[in-house]
Amino acid sequence: MRIIRSIAQMHRASCSARIRNRTIGFVPTMGALHRGHISLIRKAVSENDITVVSIFANPLQFGREEDFKKYPRDLKGDAGLCEKEGVDIIFHPGAKQMYPRGYGTYVSVDNLSSGLCGKCRPGHFKGVATVVAKLFNIVSPDTAYFGQKDAQQAVIIKKLVQDLNMPVQVKVAPIVREADGLALSSRNAYLSESQRRKAVALFHSLDLAKDLIQAGMVEPAKVIYYMRRLLAGRVSKIDYISIVDPVTLRPVKKISGICLIALAAWLGNTRLIDNITVRAG
């Protein structure tokens, strides 16, 4: 396994793979790898000749007050995990290389970026779309793997690829959870023991919503009311709970067919997100 830090070198490695007709699978991450990331890596390794994992905490997608500086970083641990899983290349560029002085080109995916997390984190998805577009140009993957954990991100990346005619197939893998249901996240490492115990309420509220919808509840406001009631006292603050169309991400007026229930909530200073897809009736 190679760890490549230079963009030019990564470019050369992917060009050489392409010349040899090798397929490239790509898993973009911010590092601090856990079983959620590993599920994407395993899929990439099993479906491609060459697997590239990028490890880059992208400053552009963090707001001023957000946790960019303290975001967990563990290149050595991540490299060990990648090596064990059969990854061929870790791409680990520096921020100055990705965004040199005078950098001025940004990608924003309109409409899809304005609701849910986009509303609470202005500029976040512009940062995500920009870095993913850059990484796709550098790595030139055949297939890129994303997690349903970041449901809005996955929809935005699919649209980015479609709108900009990028020759990349985007695959989205299911959310990997702890035994009690908490979705794995690099940010779970911030939680105290008591916050960790309470954090499972996010999953419980989604599970409750699923039960209510499958029992015939069709009004989003009612479902959200019961979710908020379950979360009260367990989380410090709710950024949003939304029931949306899984493709347009627009809130649904009445629940029917397949809907995406997404939420973001705080436990102390830690913001967690989770979601579930439910088929009504």
Ligand code: AMP
């Ligand atoms: P991150 O390092 O947080 O940027 O995540 C990198 C990729 O891993 C994204 O596509 C995430 O959606 C995905 N991911 C993160 N957590 C999970 C999880 N619990 N299950 C599945 N995929 C995940």
